[in-house]
Amino acid sequence: MSSSAPCVLLAPDKFKASASAAAVVAALADGVRHSAPGSVVIGRPIADGGDGTVDVLLHGGYRPMGVPAADVLGRPRVTVVATRGGLAVIELASTCGLAQLGSRREPLRATSLGLGVALREVLAAGFRDVVLGLGGSASTDGGLGLLTAMGARGLDVRGRVVPPDGAGLLRLTDLDVSGIDLPVGVRIRLACDVVSPMHGPAGAATVFGPQKGASPTEVASLDAALVRLAGVLRERCGADPAQTPGAGAAGAVAGAAIAALGAEVVDGAVFVLTATGFDEALATADLVVTGEGSWDAQSLLGKGPGEVVRRARQAGVPAVVVAGQIDAGSLDGTGVVMGVSLAEVAGSVDRAIVDVLPLLRGAGVAVGELLLRDR
Structure with a gap:
């Protein structure tokens, strides 16, 4: 000393x-x-990308901005984003996270739609560097909600649009990504502390599904649906998210964002410590x-x-x-x-x-x- x-x-x-x-x-x-x-x-x-990340950044001098979003069940709400210059940080936990449900669990109704709505809004506001804090997810929808908000359509075997939630993921056999239109120069980072793959014994449904209320039968069905989704994303987007560590974060929201939005996974704790x-x-x-x-x-x-x-x-x-x-x-x-x-x-x-x-x-x-x- x-x-x-x-x-x-x-x-x-x-x-x-x-x-x-x-x-x-x-x-x-x-x-x-x-x-x-x-x-x-x-x-x-x-913080490490989960609950409290935006508050920590605001404490460190970032500016708050309210943007339209949706809650864990897809109902409209407003969330607070932390901004600095051209950077915006959106926290899934406070947008459509598990804490919103209290003691309830909705493994098939929960959706990541709100995260996508908020992302769409900050891009429309001109931000081109966006960090999505993925901790605290309530859903195992494979990022279907996120991609739906960004212009994609999940389709079932008959070509009908499926709902953007866990139940929709179970029915999904194809994905129309032609409606996704990201601005030029956008960088999307996924801040998390999870290295899980999309599916399998260490995947999103198997490891985290039970704490989100999924029964053993639902866990098995969701894991099979994530296997199917990974194949669809590989075919439609030309990227294989199943091979990327961390793709299982937030009910496999990360995998969908990697394949369809060109996002990259970053260590949430490292990001916050550097930012503050x-x-x-x-x-x-x-x-x-x-x-x-x-x-x-x-x-x-x-x-x-x-x-x-x-x-x-x-x-x-x-x-x-x-x-x-x-x-x-x-x-x-x-x-x-x-x-x-x-x-x-x-x-x-x-x-x-x-x-x-x-x-x-x-x-x-x-x-x-x-x-x-x-x-």
């Missing part, structure tokens, strides 16, 4: 169903300033703090907090993980110097959820004490 005022970088993700990433930063910062009043505190809330100036802030930090609702071995595989830990270790900056829960052994070998489990401090997961902000403030106090240690 330097002889000047110590600097701590706070870069947590949201604590799902408890606190936004910005709220986590604020609570931690309050605790750090209490125990280390002379310290410099830098807040960089993070994380590396510049890390270069000035003596300590970095990250976290999320639940830290486990999967946190290091494409998730935002794992990327923070990786970059901190690469830069030689000590890292702290604060999480609602921390799986035993999951911090081993990561280089993390301290882990704080709110559930362990509170005595239960339920209490940690109820008291998340004061518990985070207490964690911040411990971080401030660590920051001052050995100075």
Whole structure:
């Protein structure tokens, strides 16, 4: 550590169903300033393409823009897009995501139509660099909703138009993409933390279908439909999305966008950290703090907090993980110097959820004490 005022970088993700990433930063910062009043505190809330991505970007200086969209069942609504210059970022989770259904699940009625409506609107507004954050999807429609909004038509064996949802995907045997007309120079990126293929044992329906409410029979039917869709996309668009890692993201929305819209998959956490100036802030930090609702071995595989830990270790900056829960052994070998489990401090997961902000403030106090240690 330097002889000047110590600097701590706070870069947590949201604590799902408890606190936004910005709220986590604020609570931690309050605790750090209490125990280390002379310290410099830098807040960089993070996300990985899922729920909260747009909020994090707005916190980082992007501008909000309301655009027409549609919800998870295709009903008209407005969503907020984060913009900067010619770049627009659309978040599927807040447009037509799983959270909108609450405890309900609609595996065959849910649609990605709203994402396509929002994309169509931002392109009409003149944006030519668009990022689609794909986390938090409610549908397994193979991107049929997205492509329908962009001008495509899904057809059944008799040539009739099918609905743009999971049920329509089950009937689809052909796809008319002649109505898709993208402006010249458009770049579409798909931000996610999923590397799943479109179909198969590790595919969109098999892995994620059950959490979206699909029964074993529906999962098998949807997976077979995605096999069929991949063949149709290969024939009609000249690209084979089934061969692209991440094509299964968001119920295979990614695969459809890759084949029919020329989209490219990017690491959601890397995109957000770059967009919010994380590396510049890390270069000035003596300590970095990250976290999320639940830290486990999967946190290091494409998730935002794992990327923070990786970059901190690469830069030689000590890292702290604060999480609602921390799986035993999951911090081993990561280089993390301290882990704080709110559930362990509170005595239960339920209490940690109820008291998340004061518990985070207490964690911040411990971080401030660590920051001052050995100075």
